[in-house]
Amino acid sequence: MQKVLQELLDLQNLDAQLREVRDLLSTFPKKLAEVEARAAGAKAEVDGSKAAQVETIRERKKYELDVEQWKERVRKYKDQSAQVKTNEAYKALQHEVQTAETEIAKAEDRLLEQMVAAEEYDRRVKASEKLLKEVEEVARGARAKIESDRGTLEKELAALIAKRSQLVSGVPENLLDHYERIAKKHNGVALAEVRDEKCTACGMRVRPHVFQEMRRRGSDEMFHCETCTRILYYVEPESSASIPASTGHNHSAAVPGRE
Numbered sequence: 363m364q365k366v367l368q369e370l371l372d373l374q375n376l377d378a379q380l381r382e383v384r385d386l387l388s389t390f391p392k393k394l395a396e397v398e399a400r401a402a403g404a405k406a407e408v409d410g411s412k413a414a415q416v417e418t419i420r421e422r423k424k425y426e427l428d429v430e431q432w433k434e435r436v437r438k439y440k441d442q443s444a445q446v447k448t449n450e451a452y453k454a455l456q457h458e459v460q461t462a463e464t465e466i467a468k469a470e471d472r473l474l475e476q477m478v479a480a481e482e483y484d485r486r487v488k489a490s491e492k493l494l495k496e497v498e499e500v501a502r503g504a505r506a507k508i509e510s511d512r513g514t515l516e517k518e519l520a521a522l523i524a525k526r527s528q529l530v531s532g533v534p535e536n537l538l539d540h541y542e543r544i545a546k547k548h549n550g551v552a553l554a555e556v557r558d559e560k561c562t563a564c565g566m567r568v569r570p571h572v573f574q575e576m577r578r579r580g581s582d583e584m585f586h587c588e589t590c591t592r593i594l595y596y597v598e599p600e601s602s603a604s605i606p607a608s609t610g611h612n613h614s615a616a617v618p619g620r621e
């Protein structure tokens with residue numbers, strides 16, 4: 363294969379590796395965001411259960427106060443009962459006492475409900491705190507792994523970039539432009555191998571005289587697929603010998619930089 367084609371092929375392989383590394387690197391922000399979202403979710407669960415716990419404590423205090431206030435009224439009505447003069451007034455006070463006692467019973471029921479609920483919230487708080495600890499532990503590991511993988515890939519990327527700039531320094535600028543223009547059109551694949559006298563990228567048959575010229579030792583022409591415009595290269599099988607050098611071919615489609 364021509365030296366220049368080999369260089370372009372090396373460049374194409376390098377560009378494929380670069381794309382792969384860059385694609386991988388581009389997935390890291392999303393991976394990190396997923397880790398943070400899981401940790402934030404677990405934290406929100408703890409906050410939510412703690413808020414519910416605080417709310418039950420607040421309500422319990424309110425019902426405790428209700429009980430106290432109704433008990434205070436009962437005491438007051440009973441004191442008053444001892445001093446009333448009429449039967450009606452006494453009955454009215456007795457009725458007030460009954461009402462207050464009903465309210466005490468209701469408040470005590472609510473209080474009991476709140477205490478049962480509080481136990482449930484205590485359990486929820488403990489469970490969510492335990493889960494948060496586990497999630498944070500996992501998140502720490504995941505973050506470290508992501509950062510370490512990212513570091514490795516960034517080093518790899520820097521090495522590939524250095525290797526690429528070294529490689530392209532040996533390639534004429536117009537040829538490099540030509541390569542990049544074709545690569546851009548074809549998902550980074552500017553060169554296509556010819557196998558069975560066909561372009562392996564699009565399947566188009568290569569004209570016999572072109573194929574013959576490609577195989578000629580010492581040929582320095584560059585050929586393009588007539589259909590997909592990719593730069594063609596041919597790797598001579600180990601066993602078959604190259605066609606001896608000959609002259610007289612002139613292919614207009616072979617000038618780099620012209621498509």
Ligand SMILES: [Zn+2]
Pocket residue numbers: 554561562563564565566587588589590591592
């Ligand atoms: Zn083709």
